[in-house]
Amino acid sequence: MQRTMLKGKIHRATVTDSNLDYEGSVAIDSLLMEASGLQEFEQVHIYNIANGNRFTTYVITAPEGTGTISINGAAAHMASSGDLVIIASYSVMDESELVSYAPKLVYVDGANSIKEISGHLMGNTGTAGSI
Known part of the structure; x- marks a missing residue:
């Protein structure tokens, strides 16, 4: 049996730009991508904490260390600069892979700098929690 599991997420990232006239995608700081x-070009789901919108797009790389989270193209209607979002990716795994499975969970501050990287949810502390 296969299961679709959370592979990684960037939790409570701040949208830095919303660009309707761009071709599409979400531009993400390369440090956040790596973490x-x-x-x-990987598919991601974006959950807008500010307004409840949920949408799917793909990732493009933004310059390292900029903190960029730019929602582009038609998706720009779904998020505005300053909105808090969760960016999540998923992977299909065999049952045997679940034994050693741990997602890459990245928690950021208001400037989208990494505060913590974890393999488990931090709980409802007001700064982190489940998707």
């Missing part, structure tokens, strides 16, 4: 295990 969460995201690859360029």
